[in-house]
Amino acid sequence: MAHRKRSTYRHGDLRRALVSAGTDLAREGGPSAVVLREVTRRAGVTPNAAYRHFEDKKALLHAVSLAAQAELARSIEAEQAAIPPHDDAGSVARARLRAVGAGYLRFAQTQPGLFRTAFVGHTDLRDAATAESAGQSGLTPFQLLSAALDGLVESGVLPAERRPGAEFLAWSSVHGLAMLEIDGPLRSLDSQQRAFAAGRLLEMVEKGL
Known part of the structure; x- marks a missing residue:
């Protein structure tokens, strides 16, 4: 495959090219x-060129992780975009929350x-709100979850007093299932079993909130 020479990059383009190349590698084999x-x-550049934009491999990998989150956000957005119109605001709010979880799980299974x-x-939640982790809507996966939970409150489905901290409960539950299915003992589940587990988990999260 032909590669562009370094001289073809405009200012700032080299960093994006390095992150894009790193994202492709992560797609193929994970962080390692x-x-x-x-x-x-x-x-298409020399190894030394990367140090113009990244202090070390750790910094590059961090940038790639943010790009991976942006792809995760787009998976969630696609799931939400597929929600059919409905006159009942509560039904729509519930569907949008479930779409966050469904998009999250689908991404884990199709892009492990x-x-x-x-x-x-990531050492704290600062990266959960950075623009580099955002999808087409400008929201990151964490912000898409927060918006869906706010929608439950606005539609009267979720009492306002139960809203604080709901992101952490929903996120940890769905992330746990995702990890069990790609790196844990649930790897052996077939597609039908995974769909059943996902549906029950999302129902449990919604009712548990």
Whole structure:
């Protein structure tokens, strides 16, 4: 495959090219596949060129993880976009929350390498709100979840006093199932069993809130 030479990059484009190459590697093999030498080779530059934008491999991998989160956000957005119109605001709000979980689980199953990479090196919630993690809507996966929960309150489905902290309960539940299915003892579930588990989990989350 032909690679662009470094001289073809405009200001700022090299960083995007390196992140894009790293994202492709993560898609293929998870975070361990994001090797600096291979990233620069795919971007068509020398390894030293990466240090113009990233202090070290850890910094590059962190940027790739944010790009993986942005793809996760787009998976959630696609799930929400498929919700059919409905006159009942409560039904729509419930559907949007379930779509967040469904999009999350679908992404883990179809893009396991990126899913494993999406949260590498994150020490707190600051990355959950950065623009680099946002999808087409401008919202990150965490913000899409928050918006869906706010919609439950606005439609009268969820009492306002039960809203604080609901993100952490929903997120941990869905993330746990996703990890069990791609890296844990639930790897052996077939597609029908996974769909059943996902449906029951999302129902449990909604009712548990």
